[in-house]
Amino acid sequence: MENVVIIGSGIAGLTAAIYLARAELSPLIIKGNEEGGQLMLTTEVENFPGFPDGITGPQLIMQATKQAERFGTRFMHKFVRGIKKMDDYFVIDVGDAKVEARAIIVSTGASARWLDLPSEKAYRGKGVSACATCDGAFFKDKKVAVIGGGDVACEEADFLTKFASEVTLIHRRDELRASKPMQNRVLNNPKIKFIWNSVVEEVIGDGKAMTALKLKNIKSGEVKEVPFQGMFVSIGHVPNTKFLEGFVDLDEKGYLKVDSQTLQASVQGVWGAGDVHDHKYRQAITAAGAGCQASLEVERYLSEKK
Numbered sequence: 001m002e003n004v005v006i007i008g009s010g011i012a013g014l015t016a017a018i019y020l021a022r023a024e025l026s027p028l029i030i031k032g033n034e035e036g037g038q039l040m041l042t043t044e045v046e047n048f049p050g051f052p053d054g055i056t057g058p059q060l061i062m063q064a065t066k067q068a069e070r071f072g073t074r075f076m077h078k079f080v081r082g083i084k085k086m087d088d089y090f091v092i093d094v095g096d097a098k099v100e101a102r103a104i105i106v107s108t109g110a111s112a113r114w115l116d117l118p119s120e121k122a123y124r125g126k127g128v129s130a131c132a133t134c135d136g137a138f139f140k141d142k143k144v145a146v147i148g149g150g151d152v153a154c155e156e157a158d159f160l161t162k163f164a165s166e167v168t169l170i171h172r173r174d175e176l177r178a179s180k181p182m183q184n185r186v187l188n189n190p191k192i193k194f195i196w197n198s199v200v201e202e203v204i205g206d207g208k209a210m211t212a213l214k215l216k217n218i219k220s221g222e223v224k225e226v227p228f229q230g231m232f233v234s235i236g237h238v239p240n241t242k243f244l245e246g247f248v249d250l251d252e253k254g255y256l257k258v259d260s261q262t263l264q265a266s267v268q269g270v271w272g273a274g275d276v277h278d279h280k281y282r283q284a285i286t287a288a289g290a291g292c293q294a295s296l297e298v299e300r301y302l303s304e305k306k
Contacts, residue, residue, distance in 0.1 A: 032078075105298060123205050149176045271297055
């Protein structure tokens with residue numbers, strides 16, 4: 001019987017593990033399919049406190065993993081298929097085995113939706129990103145494209161005008177899906193241009209960095225190559241909560257519903273931490289903070305249960 005199992009090995013789960021391990025609760029992290037989470041796709045992290053010269057996403061995860069291990073965190077290289085609530089504990093199905101736990105922290109994050117182009121994957125971290133607030137500062141005085149037409153795409157395009165010389169919103173429709181206030185903000189921004197009724201067919205580059213996008217107009221069929229030094233894919237995120245369906249409450253988009261103060265889910269003994277419930281901020285530092293919050297709640301919960 002485990003005291004606490006943390007599902008997910010991103011910065012939220014690792015932070016929770018550091019706190020719980022220091023409290024001598026010997027947490028177990030089940031790593032899952034995407035070890036390290038979204039930070040593993042981030043080349044430079046310059047906004048995480050304590051690293052004045054910046055740090056790469058994978059380095060940050062590696063250091064946090066070592067820190068968690070140092071205090072006694074254990075790791076299981078498995079993928080959770082489902083969870084069952086028993087009287088006062090949980091049974092976690094990892095396929096070829098069952099893990100029993102008194103408390104659970106879900107920190108499985110959310111995966112960015114991508115365009116699913118081989119060239120897009122090849123240039124991730126070399127001009128292609130899914131997070132303007134993470135990577136925008138690296139595109140100072142450069143021409144960048146934002147793919148999407150919703151509130152998040154518009155918000156990211158507006159944010160990028162602080163750095164880029166020119167921002168172009170590329171949308172497959174002929175009008176934005178964003179709310180009216182957000183539409184007005186980008187439509188009235190002189191640094192933002194628009195390419196309508198178009199989709200990305202290929203990311204073009206020299207192997208080291210992207211240099212252009214091959215775009216297709218879905219109405220006329222015209223294909224053209226437009227020079228860009230950056231592309232931000234902003235077509236939404238998918239929370240990694242499929243295994244939680246029917247076990248705890250999820251919102252209409254699949255994000256884990258938690259109490260805003262305690263981060264406890266709808267089932268007592270289960271907490272959420274990070275992008276699995278936070279679809280607003282989605283930052284490494286807020287995920288780490290949520291991991292801290294959840295761990296302190298778990299510690300209190302287990303103490304009360306003796």
